[in-house]
Amino acid sequence: MIPGLADIPFFPEEAGNSAPQVDAIYWALVGISTLMTVGLFVVITCFLIRYRHTSEANRTMLRLSPTYLEVTWSTIPMIIFTGLFVWGAVVFVKANRPARNATPIYVVGQQWYWDVRHQNGRHEIGDLHVPVGQPVQLIMTSADVIHDYYIPAFRQKYDVVPGKYTSLSFTATKPGKYRILCSQYCGTDHSLMTGYLFAMRPDAYQRWLQAKDGTGTESMAETGAQLFRTFSCSGCHGENTGVHAPSLAGIYGNSVPLQGGQFVTADDQYLRDSILRASAQVVAGYKPIMPSYQGQISEEQAMQIIAYIKSLSQPPAPAASLPVPNSSTP
Amino acid sequence: MSSASTTIEPSPTGPPPERHPVTPDYLNDGYGLRSWLTTHDHKRIGVLYLLSITVFFFIGGWAATMMRLQLLSPHGDLVTSETYNRLFTLHGVTMVWFFLIPSVPTVLGNFVLPMMIGARDVAFPRLNLLSWYIFVLGGIFTLYATISGGVDTGWTFYTPYSTTYANGHVIAMASGIFITGFSTIFTALNFIVTTHTMRAPGMHWFRLPLFVWSLYATSLIMVLATPVIAITLALIALERFAGVGIFDPRIGGDPLLFQHLFWFYSHPAVYIMILPGMGVVSEMITCFSRKRIFGYKFVAYSSLAIAVLGFIVWGHHMFVASQSIYAGMIFSMLSFLVSIPSAIKVFNWTATLYKGRIHFHTPMLYALGFIGLFTIGGLTGLFLATLAVDMHVHDTYFVIAHFHYIMVGGMVMAYLGGLHFWWPKISGRMYNEKLAQFSAAIIFVGFNLTFFPQFILGYLGMPRRYPYYPPQWQVFHILSTAGASVLAVGYLLPLCYLTWSFFFGRHAPPNPWHASGLEWNETSSPPIRTNFEKLPIVTREAYDYPYPIQKDA
Numbered sequence: 018m019i020p021g022l023a024d025i026p027f028f029p030e031e032a033g034n035s036a037p038q039v040d041a042i043y044w045a046l047v048g049i050s051t052l053m054t055v056g057l058f059v060v061i062t063c064f065l066i067r068y069r070h071t072s073e074a075n076r077t078m079l080r081l082s083p084t085y086l087e088v089t090w091s092t093i094p095m096i097i098f099t100g101l102f103v104w105g106a107v108v109f110v111k112a113n114r115p116a117r118n119a120t121p122i123y124v125v126g127q128q129w130y131w132d133v134r135h136q137n138g139r140h141e142i143g144d145l146h147v148p149v150g151q152p153v154q155l156i157m158t159s160a161d162v163i164h165d166y167y168i169p170a171f172r173q174k175y176d177v178v179p180g181k182y183t184s185l186s187f188t189a190t191k192p193g194k195y196r197i198l199c200s201q202y203c204g205t206d207h208s209l210m211t212g213y214l215f216a217m218r219p220d221a222y223q224r225w226l227q228a229k230d231g232t233g234t235e236s237m238a239e240t241g242a243q244l245f246r247t248f249s250c251s252g253c254h255g256e257n258t259g260v261h262a263p264s265l266a267g268i269y270g271n272s273v274p275l276q277g278g279q280f281v282t283a284d285d286q287y288l289r290d291s292i293l294r295a296s297a298q299v300v301a302g303y304k305p306i307m308p309s310y311q312g313q314i315s316e317e318q319a320m321q322i323i324a325y326i327k328s329l330s331q332p333p334a335p336a337a338s339l340p341v342p343n344s345s346t347p
Numbered sequence: 348m349s350s351a352s353t354t355i356e357p358s359p360t361g362p363p364p365e366r367h368p369v370t371p372d373y374l375n376d377g378y379g380l381r382s383w384l385t386t387h388d389h390k391r392i393g394v395l396y397l398l399s400i401t402v403f404f405f406i407g408g409w410a411a412t413m414m415r416l417q418l419l420s421p422h423g424d425l426v427t428s429e430t431y432n433r434l435f436t437l438h439g440v441t442m443v444w445f446f447l448i449p450s451v452p453t454v455l456g457n458f459v460l461p462m463m464i465g466a467r468d469v470a471f472p473r474l475n476l477l478s479w480y481i482f483v484l485g486g487i488f489t490l491y492a493t494i495s496g497g498v499d500t501g502w503t504f505y506t507p508y509s510t511t512y513a514n515g516h517v518i519a520m521a522s523g524i525f526i527t528g529f530s531t532i533f534t535a536l537n538f539i540v541t542t543h544t545m546r547a548p549g550m551h552w553f554r555l556p557l558f559v560w561s562l563y564a565t566s567l568i569m570v571l572a573t574p575v576i577a578i579t580l581a582l583i584a585l586e587r588f589a590g591v592g593i594f595d596p597r598i599g600g601d602p603l604l605f606q607h608l609f610w611f612y613s614h615p616a617v618y619i620m621i622l623p624g625m626g627v628v629s630e631m632i633t634c635f636s637r638k639r640i641f642g643y644k645f646v647a648y649s650s651l652a653i654a655v656l657g658f659i660v661w662g663h664h665m666f667v668a669s670q671s672i673y674a675g676m677i678f679s680m681l682s683f684l685v686s687i688p689s690a691i692k693v694f695n696w697t698a699t700l701y702k703g704r705i706h707f708h709t710p711m712l713y714a715l716g717f718i719g720l721f722t723i724g725g726l727t728g729l730f731l732a733t734l735a736v737d738m739h740v741h742d743t744y745f746v747i748a749h750f751h752y753i754m755v756g757g758m759v760m761a762y763l764g765g766l767h768f769w770w771p772k773i774s775g776r777m778y779n780e781k782l783a784q785f786s787a788a789i790i791f792v793g794f795n796l797t798f799f800p801q802f803i804l805g806y807l808g809m810p811r812r813y814p815y816y817p818p819q820w821q822v823f824h825i826l827s828t829a830g831a832s833v834l835a836v837g838y839l840l841p842l843c844y845l846t847w848s849f850f851f852g853r854h855a856p857p858n859p860w861h862a863s864g865l866e867w868n869e870t871s872s873p874p875i876r877t878n879f880e881k882l883p884i885v886t887r888e889a890y891d892y893p894y895p896i897q898k899d900a
Contacts (some may be wrong), residue, residue: 029807050726064700076702080897083642090694098683105733106676162508172739180596183669200742200810202501205428210812234804305809314450
């Protein structure tokens with residue numbers, strides 16, 4: 018029952034592109050902190066011994082203004098801290114910026130499991146399969162309360178917030194099985210909202226992706242196209258309809274003029290809001306007549322409809338082969 | 348009896364006290380429950396607070412004990428998840444609002460602040476008593492919420508969980524905190540006005556003991572920040588009861604708004620908790636070194652700097668909460684900045700030891716323990732201020748360990764140190780010095796054994812608020828629980844020997860530590876109802892100790 022010392026983990030393994038960078042800063046901080054703590058401890062101990070009440074050490078000192086000393090011991094930490102701030106900020110920004118060719122994977126957190134959908138329709142609960150060496154972007158939202166997607170081996174986490182999309186970007190660097198944890202308290206079974214991330218070699222990942230295991234034979238965009246009709250979106254936004262509604266072809270990624278003169282980029286977040294809370298951002302020149310689908314269209318379905326709308330913006334050839342994600346990098 | 352001193356002269360500002368052959372001390376100035384529950388005496392109100400926060404400390408400590416026992420096993424064999432969630436909520440709420448925030452200000456501050464500045468009482472004695480009653484009322488609400496089933500939101504009450512999904516008596520618990528906030532505000536108002544208007548003749552601002560400076564800075568934060576938490580809790584009630592969409596996105600709210608409001612209060616609240624402790628440590632370090640504090644003005648102004656900067660770093664709780672990355676950068680930079688005034692204090696305390704004549708009485712042991720633990724707590728705060736590292740350790744045991752090093756390693760050490768320091772004044776008795784030194788050592792060892800393993804756990808990735816966890820991490824949890832049991836012994840010992848000494852201890856002389864300061868040199872132990880036989884006139888600088896012996900360069 019009691020593990021040997023060798024079995025006790027003292028440091029988490031590194032398996033993601035950001036992990037070595039975060040660990041480098043961590044060790045720098047450990048070094049600086051240890052140096053300061055030990056230094057202070059030694060100085061204090063020396064004073065305590067030398068100037069203990071029974072000692073007759075010389076206690077005469079020069080009458081000096083403390084200002085020079087105060088400025089020195091404020092400035093030196095300030096310089097070190099500025100360096101640490103910049104280093105930490107650079108790594109953080111880099112870690113959170115998705116690569117241009119990142120494979121999107123869609124995650125919906127709910128009490129108390131992760132619902133994960135790959136573009137080709139492969140669906141998994143709790144776990145996550147990703148290819149090694151290829152950048153991945155998780156596009157995440159919550160169906161209820163705030164959760165947090167945390168992969169300790171990657172040194173990365175990000176909150177999963179209801180009402181908005183957040184993202185977690187990484188590249189797995191080492192094949193293996195790593196823990197996924199929820200690290201934002203979310204209720205009774207918060208500590209059971211865990212799973213495993215399987216980092217697989219790209220060919221194995223492709224095989225896994227295609228196997229589908231009966232979890233869905235259609236891609237997200239295909240399911241989205243069906244939902245687009247089921248919820249009667251096509252009645253207004255489809256081609257050749259009599260209703261005055263903005264066309265969705267080619268909208269993804271473009272700038273959209275809003276009533277009131279603002280412009281907004283039609284990204285995932287904008288499309289989600291427009292589906293679920295249509296009246297929040299009305300396109301210039303249109304009447305706010307679209308009903309709210311909040312409570313009728315689930316977060317998963319919204320993601321599928323968005324995948325469909327995205328597919329409308331892509332050139333015809335790749336759109337046909339959409340289910341297979343880009344696997345050009347080995 | 349007050350010692351004969353040349354600095355005592357009839358005060359021009361108040362009538363001379365009525366002369367009795369022997370003026371009874373404040374403990375004997377009226378007996379019975381009624382004389383205590385209707386008292387306007389700042390010292391008696393301090394004692395009332397002492398008794399009530401001790402109760403809450405042990406309630407919160409009991410909850411922590413249950414959690415540590417649960418975590419002995421990765422499978423959580425003791426209580427269910429639901430119960431565990433209620434336990435950590437109870438622990439957080441009672442420790443933050445009913446122990447840490449009131450601890451030093453309402454007990455030690457109430458007791459010594461008027462004496463330190465040479466006043467007979469605080470500016471508004473009735474308001475002072477009212478603040479205690481409000482505190483008790485808030486406490487009753489919280490205990491009601493606990494006894495009737497508890498709350499499972501955590502002390503942070505994050506939305507939309509707390510407004511929509513939480514089970515239990517969220518509103519009752521929130522009401523308790525809401526009500527107690529007024530008690531905090533009243534105490535703070537009292538301290539601010541007292542410090543401005545009731546200083547003895549000659550007691551100008553730079554003759555004030557540093558404890559008064561730190562209480563003043565704390566009071567500013569209390570008055571400015573506490574209304575924000577009151578508003579926030581009221582908005583939670585509004586959403587939970589009336590369904591007004593404020594925080595829940597399904598009805599048009601924004602969950603991030605709650606976090607901004609909550610941390611806009613709760614980060615300054617962290618400084619409400621630690622600043623008074625820093626003041627206590629300044630008093631003890633200089634007294635037991637028999638040396639004037641090094642860099643008086645820097646230490647005094649650093650308290651104000653912390654109070655101001657503490658208001659603009661709240662966003663460092665939200666680096667991965669989906670706040671803008673640019674906001675994250677600004678808050679990260681400011682968080683590094685706020686560490687500087689704290690570092691200044693630590694360096695000045697260290698420099699104060701240089702060429703002093705150092706005595707190792709119990710309060711000094713606590714003060715030295717404070718410096719060590721606060722330094723570790725502060726330096727690990729830098730890890731969390733660093734954006735990239737926070738991405739990994741946010742919401743893990745690393746954070747738990749960090750803030751317990753500040754709150755327990757720092758504040759509780761300072762509070763216990765201060766309690767031992769002023770105990771001769773409070774009780775008029777001396778405690779058993781050897782036993783007290785022994786329990787200070789036990790607390791130091793137990794504390795480190797409890798919380799140091801949690802840094803390692805945190806970097807391994809152990810999230811907070813987990814009753815179940817991966818079995819590889821068990822060894823660190825066992826160490827932590829072992830430490831907690833040592834810590835529990837360390838906290839129970841002072842409860843026993845201080846209580847014993849209150850009734851049976853040796854009578855204390857007016858100034859057992861040979862400290863400077865009006866509360867030591869101008870009052871008896873325990874002091875009379877009006878503190879001073881004659882109001883003092885201050886002619887000397889603060890910390891007028893024999894060392895250092897200075898010569899001109």
